[in-house]
Amino acid sequence: MGSCCSARIRAHHSPQRDGQSSRHVSFDGRETSSAPLTPRNVGEILDTGSLKSFGYNDLRICTRNFRPDSVLGEGGFGSVFKGWIDEHTFKAAKAGTGTVIAVKRLNQEGLQGHKEWLTEINYLGQLHHPNLVKLIGYCLEDEHRLLVYEFMPRGSLENHLFRRASYFQPLDWNLRMKVALGAAKGLAFLHSPEAKVIYRDFKASNILLDSNYNAKLSDFGLAKDGPLDGRSHVSTRIMGTYGYAAPEYMATGHLTAKSDVYSFGVVLLEILTGRRVLDTNRPQGEQNLIEWARPYLASKRRVLRIIDARIQGQYTPSGALRAAILAVKCIAIEPKYRPTMVEVVKALEQLQDTGVVQTEEEAQRHIHFGNAQNSTRKTSSYPRPSA
Structure with a gap:
C-alpha cells in the first residue's frame, strides 16, 4: 500500500532476517511522512x-x-x-x-x-x-x-523463494509453474471487462499460497480503475515497489494494464532464478536481476545457467527456455511488445501441457527486450471501465 504523496515510490532497503522490508522515500532519498x-x-x-x-x-x-x-x-x-x-x-x-x-x-x-x-x-x-x-x-x-x-497457511511466494530457513523448503519446478499460473490468472481477471482494475503492486510478497500451493493475490491498497472514456492510460502518482514497477510508468506516471504485465515478468524471472530483483548482498554486476540475466536470456544455449540451482534436474531444457522467453516478453521495454495477461495465462497453461507448446525455434524468434523489429505486432487495447 502507498501514501498519497506525489512522485514517490515504495523502496526496498537492506534485507532483514525475513527478507526485505519497505518504506516510502522520495526520489532524492528522503523519507516521507x-x-x-x-x-x-x-x-x-x-x-x-x-x-x-x-x-x-x-x-x-x-x-x-x-x-x-x-x-x-x-x-x-x-x-x-x-x-x-x-x-x-x-x-x-x-x-x-x-x-x-x-x-x-x-x-x-x-x-x-x-x-x-x-x-x-x-x-x-x-x-x-x-x-x-x-x-x-x-x-x-x-x-x-x-x-x-x-488464512493462507503456506505464506508468501517471497518466503519460499528467498528464505533459507528449514521450514521453507524451496519450491520444485512444477510448484513454481503452478504458482506462476495461478498468479497470472488472478491478474488476468483483474484486467478483464468484469473487473477493469490495474493492480499496480504485483510482487512475490503479495502472492500468498494456500495449503495446496494455489496462488492468491493480496494487498490491493494501490489498485486503480482502468482508463476511462477511451483513454489509453491512467495518469497517477508513481507508487509501487522498486524493481517491479514498469519503466514507462516510473518515467511518466502513465499506468496501463501492461504495467502489471511487466511486474509479472519480473516475478516470473525471480521464480526461475531464485534471486530477488534487487539484492545488494550480491556482488557488483549481480545486484540487479534483470540487468544480470539479460545476456543469458537472449541465448537459448546460456539461459539454463540462470535457473535456480536448487531445482536442477526437475525441468526439461525446452520447458525452462519457454518459461524464460515468456519472462523476456513480459519485461519488454516497449509496452506494446508485452503480451496481455490472457496470453500469459495461455502460455503458462501450454507450458504445463507439452503436447501444445510451440517449438523452441518458433519461440526463440520472438526473443526481444523492446527493441525488436516486430512493429506489426497487434497491441491489445485495455478494456474501458464503466463510470
Missing part, C-alpha cells in the same frame, strides 16, 4: 453485503492481544496476526479452534493510512476470484483500522 489519519465513517465503505464488520475487542481477543508470536508478517500497512474466530458467530474463539483468520492491523505511526485501507476494502469487497485472497471483513472503531482475511 503520510497525512494524519482523519476521522472517517462506515459510509465510505461500499455496500457489498458480503463483508463482516468486526468489533475491535473481538479481534484483539482472537489474536491473543496481538501477541508477537501471532505475527504472520509485516509491511508498510502494519503487522498481520494469526487469529481464530467461531465460524458461525464470527466471535473470538480459543486458539486452535474454529476458523483461522489473518488480521491486518494499521500501524498508526506508520506511513500508510485510511485511504489505502479503504481501497483494499472496496476492491476486495467486490472482486471475487479463486486467485484473489478472500477478504472476510473489517474493523472501523475509533482510531482502529483492521482487515480480516482468510
Whole structure:
C-alpha cells in the first residue's frame, strides 16, 4: 500500500532476517511522512453485503492481544496476526479452534493510512476470484483500522523463494509453474471487462499460497480503475515497489494494464532464478536481476545457467527456455511488445501441457527486450471501465 504523496515510490532497503522490508522515500532519498489519519465513517465503505464488520475487542481477543508470536508478517500497512474466530458467530474463539483468520492491523505511526485501507476494502469487497485472497471483513472503531482475511497457511511466494530457513523448503519446478499460473490468472481477471482494475503492486510478497500451493493475490491498497472514456492510460502518482514497477510508468506516471504485465515478468524471472530483483548482498554486476540475466536470456544455449540451482534436474531444457522467453516478453521495454495477461495465462497453461507448446525455434524468434523489429505486432487495447 502507498501514501498519497506525489512522485514517490515504495523502496526496498537492506534485507532483514525475513527478507526485505519497505518504506516510502522520495526520489532524492528522503523519507516521507503520510497525512494524519482523519476521522472517517462506515459510509465510505461500499455496500457489498458480503463483508463482516468486526468489533475491535473481538479481534484483539482472537489474536491473543496481538501477541508477537501471532505475527504472520509485516509491511508498510502494519503487522498481520494469526487469529481464530467461531465460524458461525464470527466471535473470538480459543486458539486452535474454529476458523483461522489473518488480521491486518494499521500501524498508526506508520506511513500508510485510511485511504489505502479503504481501497483494499472496496476492491476486495467486490472482486471475487479463486486467485484473489478472500477478504472476510473489517474493523472501523475509533482510531482502529483492521482487515480480516482468510488464512493462507503456506505464506508468501517471497518466503519460499528467498528464505533459507528449514521450514521453507524451496519450491520444485512444477510448484513454481503452478504458482506462476495461478498468479497470472488472478491478474488476468483483474484486467478483464468484469473487473477493469490495474493492480499496480504485483510482487512475490503479495502472492500468498494456500495449503495446496494455489496462488492468491493480496494487498490491493494501490489498485486503480482502468482508463476511462477511451483513454489509453491512467495518469497517477508513481507508487509501487522498486524493481517491479514498469519503466514507462516510473518515467511518466502513465499506468496501463501492461504495467502489471511487466511486474509479472519480473516475478516470473525471480521464480526461475531464485534471486530477488534487487539484492545488494550480491556482488557488483549481480545486484540487479534483470540487468544480470539479460545476456543469458537472449541465448537459448546460456539461459539454463540462470535457473535456480536448487531445482536442477526437475525441468526439461525446452520447458525452462519457454518459461524464460515468456519472462523476456513480459519485461519488454516497449509496452506494446508485452503480451496481455490472457496470453500469459495461455502460455503458462501450454507450458504445463507439452503436447501444445510451440517449438523452441518458433519461440526463440520472438526473443526481444523492446527493441525488436516486430512493429506489426497487434497491441491489445485495455478494456474501458464503466463510470
